[in-house]
Amino acid sequence: MSEVIATYRLFDKKSQFEKKAEGIALGLTIGSWTDLPQLEQEQLKNHKGRVVSIQETGRETENGREAEISIAYPAANFSADLPAILVTVFGKLSLDGVIRLIDLKFSDTLAKQFPGPKFGVNGIREKTGAFNRPLVMSIFKGVIGRDTSYLEKQLYAQLKGGIDIVKDDEILFDNPLTPFEERVKLGKRVIQESGKKALYAVNLTGRTSELKEKARKGVEMGASAYLFNVFAYGLDVLQELAEDPAISVPIMAHPAVSGAFTSAPFHGFSTELVLGKLVRMAGADFTLFPSPYGSVALERPAALKTAEMALEQSIHKQTFPVPSAGIHPGLVPVLYEDFGINSIINAGGGVHGHPNGAEGGGRAFRQAVDAVVAGQSLEEAAKEMEDLRTALHLWGTGK
Amino acid sequence: MSEVIATYRLFDKKSQFEKKAEGIALGLTIGSWTDLPQLEQEQLKNHKGRVVSIQETGRETENGREAEISIAYPAANFSADLPAILVTVFGKLSLDGVIRLIDLKFSDTLAKQFPGPKFGVNGIREKTGAFNRPLVMSIFKGVIGRDTSYLEKQLYAQLKGGIDIVKDDEILFDNPLTPFEERVKLGKRVIQESGKKALYAVNLTGRTSELKEKARKGVEMGASAYLFNVFAYGLDVLQELAEDPAISVPIMAHPAVSGAFTSAPFHGFSTELVLGKLVRMAGADFTLFPSPYGSVALERPAALKTAEMALEQSIHKQTFPVPSAGIHPGLVPVLYEDFGINSIINAGGGVHGHPNGAEGGGRAFRQAVDAVVAGQSLEEAAKEMEDLRTALHLWGTGK
Structure with missing residues (x-):
């Protein structure tokens, strides 16, 4: 039955x-x-x-x-x-x-009545051309009150540093300085100019009934991915976006507000159920959740179970787990050990705070990932790689 | 600013x-x-x-x-x-x-950018013709797996007993035995036949983007009110329903799922913020929340604050507070003392479990309300009123 x-x-x-x-x-x-x-x-x-x-x-x-x-x-x-x-x-x-x-x-x-991700792990790998390694993602920093030229510089630097996916800050809404459509257009242009196969997840915001049309229009204008604050709207709203064939880009589920019903130990929902299983069923291609390392931290077992539910065998495609917050290049070996190859390494301060800027920060992450996947220690790799060396010097290694 | x-x-x-x-x-x-x-x-x-x-x-x-x-x-x-x-x-x-x-x-x-209730306390009083007293509301009981004739009998008995507002069970979704449209139609017919100025809040359910159209169609077919599981959808979805001029009936916000983010003491949202202030801003004409008396209970201060926020001076109309669960006629004096005249007395078992059926249960509540508003004790009123006497005998008085 x-x-x-x-x-x-x-x-x-x-x-x-x-x-x-x-x-x-x-x-x-x-x-x-x-x-x-x-x-x-x-x-x-x-x-x-x-x-x-x-x-x-x-x-x-x-x-x-x-x-x-x-x-x-x-x-x-x-x-x-x-x-x-x-x-x-x-x-x-x-x-x-x-x-x-x-x-x-x-x-x-x-x-079977739920869509699951449109693209999933394999689809995202195709889109980014990044196989056989964890992907690297970063976020814009300090964009509230700034204009599109500020965003453009940041986006360009991140892409140049080898970041696979750049995402909007989840608190960047539609606004006169950096309107949704302008961000979509600049994203398309900068990615093309960079010559990279990268994605830029624009924050899809506004009134519920207007989201679909806005997302479709964005896709027509060249949006490559969307960030979505699913828990400020509702899981069914995510599902309707995922089910719409015209919204033909990956959707990234942001965990904003979800702490209200996952963080208490004996009430609400388990993190893995909500951020692992349900967002996947509803159609998220990526799921962001707190990493077990940063100051905004999730206990390690819950973070691991969330990733497990995003990836486990099911009738749906796999959702890319994105453990976030507190990530710097020195943590890549730990992330790789904990979350494996099918995960995304996501950083904000760990990219932008690099002494060589976001470009150097991006390179340092990619160097760390390449080293770890090749079975090399970061210290060893850092001998040859200046950006990684600088990062390790600044943030150290390990947890 | x-x-x-x-x-x-x-x-x-x-x-x-x-x-x-x-x-x-x-x-x-x-x-x-x-x-x-x-x-x-x-x-x-x-x-x-x-x-x-x-x-x-x-x-x-x-x-x-x-x-x-x-x-x-x-x-x-x-x-x-x-x-x-x-x-x-x-x-x-x-x-x-x-x-x-x-x-x-x-x-x-x-x-000012939020609608608040379309009708509010005064509008509901106009619609039900019930002034200068708390209203009495009841819920269908045990309707899953039953057909419309079962619902019809219950609705008729409740209205005959003098219930002002009858609501669907929140777990009654669109289903082949009692489809949404059939419920709307039978509600309209039975209310007309009863000759009462009553409301029947039909549960508005289904996929998010279909709710508005469904609600509009229901109104055209004679729906008099809607129940809405706002926290399974999102506050903005409630707001969009409230903003739609074609959905010209009161909306009742049900607290289902809200316990996930209000019940833990140190996490999530305060009950009064969510079930008092925010649902009102978003446009709920009624807000249901756990009474401080039943087994599914809210602490008294939170329940009182929720009612206070639903009613306090603001640019929006007042939302009718509906403290629910564990209510029987003997509690009417306590309810009146705690929540005052601008509240709704809502019962399930306390209506249907009456030895004279839902009709007798409805009458017992109305008798209790009339007594209390007139400053009479229930014991005194019960001397003249058989249904109230039976209820007090069964459930007792006071908390």
Whole structure:
């Protein structure tokens, strides 16, 4: 039967998890069961939620003993869209005390109704011509209040340094100094002039119902990728952008605002479910999430699981994991060890803060990546490579 | 200057709140300041974030000392839409450890760009003909897997009992047994037949870009109100529905999924900001939130503040507060004391579980409301009123 299985982490002082699980399975589906006449049971049985498993973790907190319970919700109860599914599995329940939704498993029939990435890891590699290595991405810095000539200089320097993908700052919205269309046009021109196979992810912003048309128009004008603050809009909005054949460029999901529902330990959603699994189903080609290294850090297991869910075997293409924040060239070996070849090394300060500018910063990252993929130590590579040497001198190596 | 002032609750082990506040004010706007040349400072000064206040609360937790800090973000930095504002004030910051966004203050120029409710408290009173008392609302029960004849019986009984507003269950989506359009049609017919001035809030569900058209069509077919799971979609989607003149019926914001970002004590958003202030700005005529009484309960201060923000003096119409869950007729005096005359008493089990059915349940609530508004005790009123007497006997009085 087509269904979604939700796994929750919850607590109970009296370990009455069976009662709690039954309460959820019924309360969020048909309401009651045992007191129904036989005929009504027959009529409703395909709509009844089912307790799949109950597992105490052995952990005891001030909220009581901890358990993970899984409930199956029949797809007959909801339309095949993420808003309906989220309301079903974590609508009222999200308000019911200390409870966290840690995973959703979709039956294949259901999963097939979601698009997944248009391009995915392989498509992005084709577009950037970057094979057999992690890609390198960077972000514009300090662009609020600046004009397009400022952006242009930065973009050119980053591309010249060998950056594969440049992205807008997520807080750069449509504005008179650097309007969306101007950014699209300058991006197209600068990439062409650079002679590189690079992408520039322009921040797609504005009112919800205008996004599709704006994105289509941007593509016509030469946009090569979009950045999208999916959690300020809604996963279904991302999905509609991904499903639109005219929006024929990769979409990068930014995690802005998602900390509001992933950061608390016992509430909200697990990071990997939201930033790994759901953005992939909804169609993100890239997923940005906090790296385990910077000051804005995600715990290492959650960061690794997020990347794993973005890449794991599924009916959908793979989403490129982009662990972000606190990244400098000296971290490339650690990133490579943690996230492997199918990941994107993304830096802001680690590119722009390089003494040789963003161009030198870009080169230093590419040198570090080449060294690590070739099995060479950074120290060794730095002997020959000035930009890398400068970077290591400034930021050091390792975590 | 047009701006939004965000107030955060955060923690620091070393009480370095000034440094932290300055870091936010700069980091989320222009990036750096003191090291900029005079000319650039001049160019950027209208975009610079500003620390408005820093107040230590005196509370000390395992996360360190607690403080509330307020930062002003110039409206020049974002487009006048909630996604841009949320990404600005709580985008990256939501991922930055233990921090909660507790309030947003919009300058009038900015607030005016948001619609607020189309009808609001007064408009709903006109529509229902219910003045000088709290309104009474109820929800369908156990409708998944049932057909329209089941819904029709329930709707008829609720209206006959004197319920002012009936709402769909939020987990009832478009489905073959009770399709959206059928529900709209039956609602119109049953309300007409009942001879009452009542509203039936049909759950508006489906894919984001199809909602407006669906809502318009529903209005043409006679829909009198909509229920909307705004947090499964996005506040901007609610706003676009509210702004559409053809969607000329009240919209009810359901809190489904919002617990994911309001329930943790030190993360996410304050309940009152989201369910009180923001849904009102975005255009909700009603806001449902957990009552402080039931098993799915909100702490009393947060519930009261939510109602306060829905009603407080502002440039927008008032949103009707609907404290929900765990409500039975015996709680009406407490509800009246806590939430006053401009609130809606909303019940599910407290209506349908009445020994005289939903009709008797509806009557019991209306009898309780009339008594309380007249300054009569429930016990006294129950002497004359059978349905109320039965309800008090079953559920008791008070909290």
